[in-house]
Amino acid sequence: MNKEFPCDKCGCCCKRLDLVDxxxxxxxxxxxxxxxxxxxxxxxxxxxxxxxxxKKYYEKNYKNKMTWEEFVTNCRKGCKALQEMSK
Ligand code: SF4
Ligand code: SF4
Known part of the structure; x- marks a missing residue:
């Protein structure tokens, strides 16, 4: 299984830490x-x-709840939302 996260390196998730307690x-x-x-x-x-x-976050919190592919799909939705917010 390829567990490389398809990151665009946009940095958007590192610029909205105010959204993450x-x-x-x-x-x-x-x-x-x-x-x-x-x-x-x-x-x-x-x-x-x-x-x-x-990868670590998936292994710790989601491994027993969804596949890596499902996790990536969900995360990518978050990436797209953050990218839209930063426009
Ligand atoms: S928002 Fe998503 S695509 Fe952008 S840097 Fe973060 S993980 Fe990568
Ligand atoms: S939010 Fe995390 S990945 Fe982004 S710069 Fe900070 S420590 Fe690094």
Whole structure:
């Protein structure tokens, strides 16, 4: 099974931490993560929180509830919604 998440690297999910209670300590004050670089990369990628790691997040919370493909489909809907909001 290919478990690579199809990320557009738009950075939108790292710019609306104000929508995610669990990530409030990472919010630099305007919803943007303090670890997001100007290139939309994560400065702490190898040590990022599980919430930012789709594979880990799936394994921990959704593995017994849905397939990886279903999880990705749901997440991608969230990506599209965030991308629309940022336009
Ligand atoms: S919103 Fe989705 S596509 Fe954009 S960076 Fe985040 S995970 Fe990737
Ligand atoms: S820790 Fe990294 S992946 Fe997570 S929101 Fe911040 S910049 Fe994005």
């Amino acid at each position: 669990e990530m409030k300590d990472f919010d630099r004050g305007d919803g943007v993560c303090k670890y997001l670089t100007p290139n939309n990369e994560c400065a702490i990628y190898d040590n990022r929180p599980d919430m930012c790691n789709t």
